[in-house]
Amino acid sequence: MNGAPVVAGLLLAAGGGRRLGGRAKALLRNGGVLFVERAADALLAAGCAPVHVVLGAAEAEVRARARLDGCALVSHRDWESGMGSSLRAGLASLPPEVDAALVALVDQPGIGDEAMARVRGAFVSRETLAAAAYEGRRGHPVLLGAAHFAGVAREARGDQGARGYLRGREVALVECGDVATPADIDEPGDLADLP
Template sequence: MTTSPVAGLLLAAGGGLRLGGRPKALLTYRGRLFVDLAAEALRAAGCAPVHVVLGAAAPEVRTRAALTGCAVVENPDWPTGMGSSLRAGLASLPAAAGAALVALVDQPRIGAAAMRRVAGAYRSPAGLAAAAYGGRRGHPVLIGAQHFAGVCAGARGDVGARGYLRGREVALVECGDVAAPDDVDEPGDLVDLPT
């Protein structure tokens, strides 16, 4: 398997409670599953390997999604929140990974162009970077391997790396010209996606 200093990590375990229990990985945008769009974008951005963390409806996602070439990580603790998925995903990465580019499955308008820009900010395992939209920090987030333990220690409930990153130097990479950070959390968010 091809590797790069930057591994891709897609968090796709959510059950979509505010979407009536529709797992976000199985939502579609322009005829494609959210999970397929995001995993493909990470691969196209040059991330290798790409690990995908599943939880809600994992057997159905495995059956329906085109995750060939991705390592699938099942998180049995997904109901406890995104923090457990981030911990499981980071723990699954190979020791040789210099950093993880962390993407969220519920942002279908963040594609390979933005992911490539943020991955390109990698300089060393000590680095931290994130996409910015109009100067405001968002996803994906590049986490250098030297930060994995600290991020995992603080990732609890629905808190991922946010607490750990607060107060640390994070390089912002403007992506507002190539992507939109819309989260799909409620039924209206799906309706509002441009066709």
């Protein structure tokens, strides 16, 4: 590998928030900032480039309202089929020179640039598999070396992203529990827990 590795940020932000009454998660706010903006900014601040944002539910509104400068926006029309198809669309959108992708989810506002930078820093080669850990339990973000893109895409189905592919493979865990909280915002009650 010549020069610095190219580690892309891949933000999965297509979900329609079915359990949130159909509110697109990308458009939820925390501290006055849209979830999609917060997560994209964290990937950029962690040193990821390029950053691709997969959009689906309320895409037109997200494009109109969100400040996503420096990001490539990926239209994903089949977003209702689940996170697996969003991950496939995102991986397919990345340019061939990308050595790895740091995959983040839009509905985890407690994960910021410090945790993302730690996991990005686990890159060793295009064979790397790494993930944030919270008290030893694997979570997001997940770093996928480019050698795994095709395999992940083959196995990503329904609401499962890379989980099936990672099962039984060696994944380097990067403890992030001291700098991030991995809670998903899935139901209306979860919004009350936001700082």
